[in-house]
Amino acid sequence: FFFSPAEFVKSATDFSMIPENTMIPEVAFVGRSNIGKSSLINGLVNRNGLVKTSSKPGHTRMMNFFKLGDKLSLVDMPGYGWRSRDEWGGMIISYLQNRKNLRRIYILVDPSHGLKESDTQIMKLLDSSGLSYQVVLTKMDRLSKTKYSTAKAEIEAELVKGAICCFPLVLGVSSKTKDGLDELRAAIVKAGQL
Numbered sequence: 001f002f003f004s005p006a007e008f009v010k011s012a013t014d015f016s017m018i019p020e021n022t023m024i025p026e027v028a029f030v031g032r033s034n035i036g037k038s039s040l041i042n043g044l045v046n047r048n049g050l051v052k053t054s055s056k057p058g059h060t061r062m063m064n065f066f067k068l069g070d071k072l073s074l075v076d077m078p079g080y081g082w083r084s085r086d087e088w089g090g091m092i093i094s095y096l097q098n099r100k101n102l103r104r105i106y107i108l109v110d111p112s113h114g115l116k117e118s119d120t121q122i123m124k125l126l127d128s129s130g131l132s133y134q135v136v137l138t139k140m141d142r143l144s145k146t147k148y149s150t151a152k153a154e155i156e157a158e159l160v161k162g163a164i165c166c167f168p169l170v171l172g173v174s175s176k177t178k179d180g181l182d183e184l185r186a187a188i189v190k191a192g193q194l
């Protein structure tokens with residue numbers, strides 16, 4: 001299965017350092033600090049330690065590019081909370097708006113906290129740029145099935161109200177138990193039309 005082997009390509013701290021636009025379909029993972037972006041990439045490619053993770057928020061400070069052969073490119077991002085809005089804006093917003101091979105942005109949300117202002121802000125930006133995104137609820141293992149379903153329903157109800165370019169299927173994952181990873185891989189394959 002082509003989600004492995006994965007390899008690290010490059011880190012970028014500003015827009016000029018981003019790897020050249022290739023034809024390889026790309027998906028990027030965004031979300032608040034500590035939401036589980038880096039852990040999710042490790043889970044997806046089945047390689048703990050490919051991406052460094054930490055219990056301390058603000059761990060990932062650069063955009064990190066990974067690739068799976070010549071099939072797919074995955075991008076890990078600093079959490080919104082870490083860099084100042086301007087810095088986050090400078091590099092990441094230019095990237096999001098200019099990246100031709102970017103097929104979908106995955107917005108990671110903690111179901112026990114729900115959608116935050118920072119999430120809806122990025123959704124508005126993606127809506128206004130016509131960029132496809134999909135919401136993934138992380139750390140499912142931390143909630144009971146009932147609490148998870150309630151939280152998911154609330155988030156879906158909020159999305160229905162105004163998220164234009166949102167792919168209408170909210171996924172749930174746990175990088176710890178690996179639940180939901182196959183469904184997310186399948187969604188990525190479809191988004192990349194691989």
Ligand code: GTP
Pocket residue numbers: 031032033034035036037038039040052053054055056057058059060061077078079080082138139140141142173174175176177
């Ligand atoms: P920044 O790089 O700081 O933006 O954080 P991040 O979004 O990359 O989060 P990261 O993957 O580093 O994970 C943050 C913390 O959450 C770590 O302590 C992880 O072990 C933990 N974590 C990540 N995914 C899961 C999960 O599915 N379940 C549980 N229980 N913990 C998780």
Ligand code: MG
Pocket residue numbers: 037038039052053059060076077
């Ligand atoms: Mg990280």
